[in-house]
Amino acid sequence: MGGNLIDSELREFLERGLVCVIGTRSADLRPDWAHGVGVRFTKNRCVVFIEQSTAARSLTNLRDNGMIALTICEPATHRTIQLKGRDTKLREMTQAEQRLAQRLANTARHAVIEVGIAPRVAAGWNYSNLIAAEFELSGVFDATPGPNAGAEVA
């Protein structure tokens, strides 16, 4: 299952560059979070960029079992979508991806400025040491707070 199962409106939302939190787990099922920016879909895969400075455990987890979850959230509306994936492969970013990730990161900074975070604080949000995590998409879920949270959308 890849980006081809996501409709164009949802894809635009997910690829806009909003706030991204990544979830992973260890071999003994201990969860962990990491700070991300993303995402981009290819035909069969999805790629998210993970900030390595706060992700030592999650990167180990991903190398160990490849299981990933991530939320993309628009702070102004709380609209949130969760992607789940497997078979995650970590790799260096291409130069094009480096430029793309910085553009997405800036969009995310603007999204939090929009809800009252001081611009100079948002500017300090660290996306300086990113790594690409490419995974096979296994599920897309509505995660907007409310009774429908958890419903599969694609």
Next chain:
Amino acid sequence: MTSLRELMPCFQGVVPAAIVTCDAQGTPNVAYLSHVYYLDDRHVALSCQFFNKTKRNIGVNPYACVQLKHPATLEAWRLDAKFIRAETSGPLFDEMELRIQAIAAHTGMKGIFRLLSADVYEVLELQPEPGFVLQADADNPRPAMDDSRAELRSLQVISDRIVRAADMGELLKTLLASLCELFRVSHAMYLMHDEADGRLYAVESTGYDSSGAGAEVALGEGLIGTVAKTRRLLRVSGMGEMLRYGRAVRGEMQRDGAEVTAEIPLPGLCEAQSQLALPLVVGDRLLGVLALESADPLAFQDWHEAYLNLLANQAALAIERLGERADEEPAPEPERAPLASRRRVFTWYPKDETVFCDGEYLVRNVPARILWKLLTEHEQTGRSEFGNRELRMDDSLGLPPYKDNLESRLILLRKRLDERCPDVRIVPVKRGRFTLERDCELVLETR
């Protein structure tokens, strides 16, 4: 190691926290949390409003990892936690439910959006993540975590002023002005509880463009009404975030077919980011609500709750005391001032119990009946000095026989006249006595 207590600003709900859990098959799940509640240095409680994937996961695998962010600096902490138990009643549940009730009441979801459980977690490990932001914001340092001792003196000063107030007007003015002066509060208002109709009416305020006197809030409506109904203090930091969250849930509930009602506009500051509302209670009586507001999302800290709760209790006793004091005897009628050439038309609508002035709404219910009595008597007899005692004896005014809030109602009436019709004034002359002054010709009509 950082202690949970040092992270108090992170527990105010200004920046949403996130939680990662994992099911028995090893699939991780990320969710945002509306509220992480500090319990003690080893425990936090998370609010659960929906039976969601997080809830199901911790049922089979109790481990979780929580991301907490400082609201001013966005610095992040990683909490490795283990689910211990879910509380569905008791003090913790009630405390967390109050915030949910306030969101629900404000966003038109009363009764349909509620707390299912307060989920208690043991914090196994707490780690700062210094790499999350590149540098601390040196010009905007983190708010002091505990500067409460410096405020003790202020508390004492306000307390002295409150007990010395000679009448209700002075008491309310002193209370609100002192809060601004000594506790650096920028906007404050007092709303009287009218036991006759169960509503709250704004009586006195400070810091706002207009006094707002007469603004009404029903019990259970919005933040102030929730505080009045539950008689429990409520502090909301990051109001913007709370309302965005509430609106998101409301939208989802509407999509799901739930019957939600209109959003309740907040009285007071339209750009308020923090609100602290305190019930003024004596025995089993709710006298009113003291509401403080600020445009700063972190204006109110933990210590404010403790200090201002003490203050609210003392103010409540003083309001009660001033409501019980005997009135003084009437003075001889002063000479009437010459009238100006202006005309003011007062219209009494008995059906709605409302008085309009020059075609515009002025006041309703008990204050309207009082005003109409004063105006008609003044017109018929020329009398201008009146006493609280005779108002209390007048059954037609509909004052409750006991604890009638008359002083607060007269302040409300005085303020409405100040704002809408300054040519007619109610001027206190001594304890329990006031005069009706006018600089205009009066025209009274009933419709």
